[in-house]
Amino acid sequence: MTPDLTSLTVHGALALLESKACTAVDLVDALVAAIAARDPELGAYVSLDADGARREAEAADKARAAGTGGRLCGIPVAVKDVLNVRGQPCTCASRILQGYVAPYDATAIARLRAAGAVMLGRTNMDEFAMGGSTENSALKRTRNPRHPDYVPGGSSGGSAAAVAGGVALCALGTDTGGSIRQPAAFCGCVGLKPSYGRVSRYGLTAFASSLDQVGPMTRTVRDAALLQEVLGGVDPMDSTSVAAPVPAYTERLTTDLRGMTLGVPREYVVDGLDAGVERAVRAAIERCRELGARVIEVSLPHTRYAIATYYVIATAEASANLARFDGVRYGQRCADAADPLDLYERTRAAGFGPEVKRRIILGTYVLSSGYYDAYYLSAQKVRTLIRRDFEQAFAQCDALVTPCTPTPAYRFGEKTDDPLQMYLGDIFTVTANLAGICGLSVPCGVAGGLPVGLQILGPAFKEEQILRVGHAYELARGEGWLG
Amino acid sequence: MNYLTSIGLEVHVQLRTRSKMFCGCAVGFGAEPNTQTCPVCLGYPGAMPTMNGEAVRLTVRTGLTIGAQINARSKFDRKSYFYPDMPKNYQISQYDQPLCEHGSVQIDTPAGGKVVRIRRIHLEEDVAKNMHFANASGVDFNRAGTPLMEIVTQPDITSAEEAFAFLVALKQILQYAEVSDCNLEEGNIRCDVNCSVRPEGQEQLGTKTELKNLNTFKGVLNALKYEAPRQVEVLRRGGTIVQETRRWDGDAGITTSMRTKEDAHDYRYFPEPDLMPVVLAPAQVEAWRATLPEMPRARRERFVSEYGLPDYDAGVLVADKVVADFFEAAARQAPNAKAVSNWMMTEMLRLLGETERDIRSVPITPQALAGLVRLTEARTINSNTAKEIFAELFEKGGDPEAMVKQRGLGQVSDTGAIAALVDEAIAENAKSVEDYRKGKLAAAKFIVGQVMKRSKGKADPQLVTKLLEERLAAGA
Numbered sequence A: 001m002t003p004d005l006t007s008l009t010v011h012g013a014l015a016l017l018e019s020k021a022c023t024a025v026d027l028v029d030a031l032v033a034a035i036a037a038r039d040p041e042l043g044a045y046v047s048l049d050a051d052g053a054r055r056e057a058e059a060a061d062k063a064r065a066a067g068t069g070g071r072l073c074g075i076p077v078a079v080k081d082v083l084n085v086r087g088q089p090c091t092c093a094s095r096i097l098q099g100y101v102a103p104y105d106a107t108a109i110a111r112l113r114a115a116g117a118v119m120l121g122r123t124n125m126d127e128f129a130m131g132g133s134t135e136n137s138a139l140k141r142t143r144n145p146r147h148p149d150y151v152p153g154g155s156s157g158g159s160a161a162a163v164a165g166g167v168a169l170c171a172l173g174t175d176t177g178g179s180i181r182q183p184a185a186f187c188g189c190v191g192l193k194p195s196y197g198r199v200s201r202y203g204l205t206a207f208a209s210s211l212d213q214v215g216p217m218t219r220t221v222r223d224a225a226l227l228q229e230v231l232g233g234v235d236p237m238d239s240t241s242v243a244a245p246v247p248a249y250t251e252r253l254t255t256d257l258r259g260m261t262l263g264v265p266r267e268y269v270v271d272g273l274d275a276g277v278e279r280a281v282r283a284a285i286e287r288c289r290e291l292g293a294r295v296i297e298v299s300l301p302h303t304r305y306a307i308a309t310y311y312v313i314a315t316a317e318a319s320a321n322l323a324r325f326d327g328v329r330y331g332q333r334c335a336d337a338a339d340p341l342d343l344y345e346r347t348r349a350a351g352f353g354p355e356v357k358r359r360i361i362l363g364t365y366v367l368s369s370g371y372y373d374a375y376y377l378s379a380q381k382v383r384t385l386i387r388r389d390f391e392q393a394f395a396q397c398d399a400l401v402t403p404c405t406p407t408p409a410y411r412f413g414e415k416t417d418d419p420l421q422m423y424l425g426d427i428f429t430v431t432a433n434l435a436g437i438c439g440l441s442v443p444c445g446v447a448g449g450l451p452v453g454l455q456i457l458g459p460a461f462k463e464e465q466i467l468r469v470g471h472a473y474e475l476a477r478g479e480g481w482l483g
Numbered sequence B: 001m002n003y004l005t006s007i008g009l010e011v012h013v014q015l016r017t018r019s020k021m022f023c024g025c026a027v028g029f030g031a032e033p034n035t036q037t038c039p040v041c042l043g044y045p046g047a048m049p050t051m052n053g054e055a056v057r058l059t060v061r062t063g064l065t066i067g068a069q070i071n072a073r074s075k076f077d078r079k080s081y082f083y084p085d086m087p088k089n090y091q092i093s094q095y096d097q098p099l100c101e102h103g104s105v106q107i108d109t110p111a112g113g114k115v116v117r118i119r120r121i122h123l124e125e126d127v128a129k130n131m132h133f134a135n136a137s138g139v140d141f142n143r144a145g146t147p148l149m150e151i152v153t154q155p156d157i158t159s160a161e162e163a164f165a166f167l168v169a170l171k172q173i174l175q176y177a178e179v180s181d182c183n184l185e186e187g188n189i190r191c192d193v194n195c196s197v198r199p200e201g202q203e204q205l206g207t208k209t210e211l212k213n214l215n216t217f218k219g220v221l222n223a224l225k226y227e228a229p230r231q232v233e234v235l236r237r238g239g240t241i242v243q244e245t246r247r248w249d250g251d252a253g254i255t256t257s258m259r260t261k262e263d264a265h266d267y268r269y270f271p272e273p274d275l276m277p278v279v280l281a282p283a284q285v286e287a288w289r290a291t292l293p294e295m296p297r298a299r300r301e302r303f304v305s306e307y308g309l310p311d312y313d314a315g316v317l318v319a320d321k322v323v324a325d326f327f328e329a330a331a332r333q334a335p336n337a338k339a340v341s342n343w344m345m346t347e348m349l350r351l352l353g354e355t356e357r358d359i360r361s362v363p364i365t366p367q368a369l370a371g372l373v374r375l376t377e378a379r380t381i382n383s384n385t386a387k388e389i390f391a392e393l394f395e396k397g398g399d400p401e402a403m404v405k406q407r408g409l410g411q412v413s414d415t416g417a418i419a420a421l422v423d424e425a426i427a428e429n430a431k432s433v434e435d436y437r438k439g440k441l442a443a444a445k446f447i448v449g450q451v452m453k454r455s456k457g458k459a460d461p462q463l464v465t466k467l468l469e470e471r472l473a474a475g476a
């Protein structure tokens, strides 16, 4: 009996490829067929290059036959529409980048290619990665694969929906304040946000440069570990990438957690924490204890300032990063501009959606003369305190375990009228970006029929520790977690 | 009432690097528009800057030559404003932690030497070039991202002439340090000028105006010659100076208001998150210090002591490094350095001035000039012939010694042969001989001319004069 190729893990697919039970072209064909059947409803993809993917798959099959294939030879990967892939559109789900075709490969893409991966298609997202529900996409609606009335999370909602919804084996996402981990939690897949500087940002259309990271979204922790081995490492094109060695994560995974200490941050039990989420996360922590981990309580005292700090720094950087979208060199341009100012005003007014405009205005404000010290400078100081909180916590434990989000996925439109409520949903995830540490979300059950994510946070450049916790927990949890 | 003028300069210098400030694109002038570009210098989505270490080195080198403090840690910042020549609509520059601070430049003024303090030197990227056509505008991004060093003075300069002298001195330093080609035609040096005036006796500086983007030293001179008196005139009439940016109109010879402080940009500087701070180890800075070349003042003194040149001549020669280099290369191969210097001071600088050419672009070589000096010192050719040969070398180049040999231009110094010609001339010019004897000494010159004519210009005129005087004295 032929296995359902669309439900494979990356490791499962590699085993089939290696045993010649299937080819890379078979994988692409199966996924393209699944996309044709399911994606009109799901809405995970914004563009698909089926012919290009098939060509790359043919090349991968040849390489494998010749014995020259890399570690991901023939594995199709879905790519968030924020990463540049040479010859493909890269709209960032924005009207302003309609018509732009990337002239170069992001380093993350180049590394996947070098390992033999096949670029499948581009996934939906909140415009310029600004949002937590993918409702801010200017292009289309992406649905939660577990329930069509619910959001998939965001901003990497398309990637999460594709992986959890059976139209991608694995995907790339980006995480500025939780944009990999939160949609992974909402859709029920694995999402890894590597430490800041671990994966090159070259070719990632910047939202907030000091917070952005590229990372894998997969069906298992082991798959995330494999992709991260390929993605990680210093890049001369990104001065902020770090020359720390990339361990063989897949070889360091264990089935138990003996010898590990896990910290539970006192401050992460907040008002508005959904009872079902709390129950699932507590059960998961209990499971970790059974696996041999010592569980202690720790404190991250500056957590309550994290959201404000995050939205000052992220919007400040975004206001400059998004200034380049002006209609002069690429993308959309308004017709018949009278002068440069007219060109900017009309191009940007028509090109950006309301959330992007809100953040540009906020970021411009906090950097303005007379307000800089009160907002941006203060935020940088608090950021240092938050980083120190984590250093002190990690002096006592190997990893922190927390809920990934205060609630499971919500219905479309439920929070769109209240941006602040939407921002508060980032409470458990933004701190990792501010501190530059790594974080992983692993499905740990359901609340109200929707997936819940267990977040595992680790010290900077210690991805092996959180992958080990996630993997051991995942094995112990088993397959039936969705109920 | 008398008024004092205070002038501060912000000088933008294009550094001599092969590639741009934050990408690998070539830096070059005159290429087809938009052929020296990449995702980074075009501000494409996702592209990131990487530091050009050579630009950092050249900036520090400049700092070292003017005795500036080299900051162990400096950082880059984003300066935001929208303009079509800005690929990212922010410029990567340095705001509050520049590479160098607190240096000084010595200048020569009619009143003697003076020190202009340098506030800071920082590094940034250049913008693109906007081009306007009949029905459209275009942007050429070849220049975008070129490394620019900005040198900011204290307001120590007190006149247009001092500002000019400062720029001349600075250019000399930059050339000597080999940090910039200093080619003004290619816009290698551009200047913003801050100018204010105040009544004598007032401590606090007056309200300043800023004159933007002056591309020539003469432009700075003329703009200030207009702007400072304009401000004085406004104050004399009881008016006030508005803090504003003014444009220099070189054709009309006036400055006009561009924008006032109210519509000045809020640049919203913040640290560039895509670049790490620049950290310079003391050992690195010291290693760079050890490679500093001889600076103009030291070279001038050495030209006096080593080559025996008058101080004035040495000063003229060192003023332009490439001229001084030419002189020194020729002097090392010539029997008489002073003779080389004479050629440089007279014919060379005159012809360069007349033809408005750069010494690097004319065909004459230091070897050729040395050869020419060898020929005159050996009196193989006379000075008229030498001048003709120099003019030819300047125009077409060549080897003077070979030219003299080929064309038989060698000077006749054979006493017997010349004596015969002198005797012939005396015999044929009895009238002149008689005039000479009556005391008209100029008549001798006529006879010398006749001898030169007979020798087809090859006779050594000094020898001719000597022989003629002997003959006439002997009563021939």
Ligand SMILES: [Zn+2]
Residues within 6 Å of the ligand: B020, B023, B024, B025, B036, B037, B038, B039, B040, B041, B042, B145
């Ligand atoms: Zn470039």
